[in-house]
Amino acid sequence: MEILRNMWRRKFRTFLTIFGIVIGIFAFTVMGSMALKLNKMISGGKKYVTGQITVSPKGSSYDSTGGTLPLDTINKIAKVDGVQNVAAMVSLLVTDPDPDNASVSMGQSPTIYGADNSSDFKNRNWETMDMREGKMLDKNSTDDEIVVGINIATDQKLHTGDTYKIRGRDFKVVGVVAKTMTGPDSYVFMNIKPARELLIASNPFMKSLNDSGKLKTEDVNSSVAVAWKDGADSEKVAAAIKDQFGKDVTVMSPVKMGELIDKASATFNAIILGSAMLALIVGLFSIVNTMVMSISERTKEIGIKKAIGASPSSIAWEYTLEAGFIGLVGGAIGMGLGVLAATLVNNKMAAKGAEIFLIQTNFLLGVIIFSFIVGIIAGVIPAIRASRLKVVEAIREL
């Protein structure tokens, strides 16, 4: 109670100090939620890529449409020692990006994921997907059936049984995947054949080759997922594929990809959290400054308290707690504003499947505790100074 009254004595100064912490914690909450979302997406991606060996045409990057993998090569890969089975896939954006309205998005853009559902291939880490409604595509699925991720379903207000027009072609929604917080939320799953056709139609060069018979439709594959046999070493299988086809393809082995992803996410986290920490350090010094000022103003009071028997530790504790409380109040407000901002942005972006923040209760609880600790740390040195004040010197100010 006394702490609150002391804070209230210099309202404007307390407000400014708290404001400093608010900015720091706001930045920390927003950046932290962004890092959480990215980590969640990355871990989803990691789970996927480490559950299979992904082979893509040389010159293309993962999930891109930079090249094609001929069916003949895929069939040869299936015969490599240690390979259990393979599944070709085609990916392309649901809509072509508008060059006049270019925007940078941190989320996954709506993507068509055409898979060879006739294959027995299964990703070791991601065998099935939880469904919100309907069912996932299987061997019996027809070429006009699709399953959509939750972001697409929300944006387009799609439910099982609805028709969704993609690149001028009607598809029937047979299922909606439950929220995964990662890539598949923005996927449209379909059989590989219509995906190939859409990809060819989207690319005038491919279309002319296809029309002239120089490019067979079944040779249009963005990548191939390879499953290794039980007991086989995924890295050895990946190396074997690389040995034989390395000239034409890029092989992403599960272990190497996992390591690459970990390294990238660690760097990214360090950049995001580092910038937030910088804002927080500024806030921390504003508390130190306020506490030093406050203590010099209250020298007389400290003298009185010591004269009537206050121990140095009780004086130190009192001021440390006051600083901690400033941190806590600033932290609570900053966190509240951070959550508000993140929620507003998320709501606006959700329709585009580009939610960029993940708000987690544990993280928010950590932020609150952290802001209190920041206050305590900021208060320690001024508080120790207060506790060491010579009573007689303080009394002389009476």
Added chain:
Amino acid sequence: MNKIVVEAKGIEKTYKMSKTNIVKALCGVNIEVREGDFSAIIGPSGCGKSTLMHILGLLDRPDAGTLEIDGIDMTKLPEKKAFRMRAKKIGFIFQGFNLIPTLTALENVVLAGRYGGMKKSVRINQAKELLKMLGLGDRMNHKPSELSGGQQQRVAIARALMNDPAIILADEPTGELDSKTSMEIMDILKKLNRNENKTFLIVTHNMEVAQACKKIIKLRDGKNA
């Protein structure tokens, strides 16, 4: 003969203001206060009254001499334990009341009990009793700024009594009060001495206050006069 509460022998204190300016505040002062005493320390300005009070109140340390309070040798007391002795053995009444401005009258008194190690419920009840005894039963929840000078000094007296100290040191307790209120405060102190056997040592240069005391200790140029 009542037991000795404070016994100071050969107390010396020198302040080095600068390399050339050395002030000898106390030069071998002896003082003895017995239980139930109502004594005044008087002397002209700069004679060392306040320095002596700071030393007797364990707020400062003498350069030489011995000091015993309630039979405990305070000169050998480590700094870390001085605050506890201050809380339990000594009560302070200051000239400018010196209450904590953000706390109510009751909270100011309770604070002394907290530092004295009293249990929360006990200290709140006792603080209320003391404030009632001093006629502040209806002003307990007021802050110092809402109280008159006399009322503030009564809160300070209650605070000084809180831990039932061996001695209450009062530094010009009526210095900032008008003559009528001064007499009221002195009456309260005398009553506490007479009825509760509280021991007082009052530093003053007010002869009226000094004459109200049973014993007068005179200081001049840092020595017993």
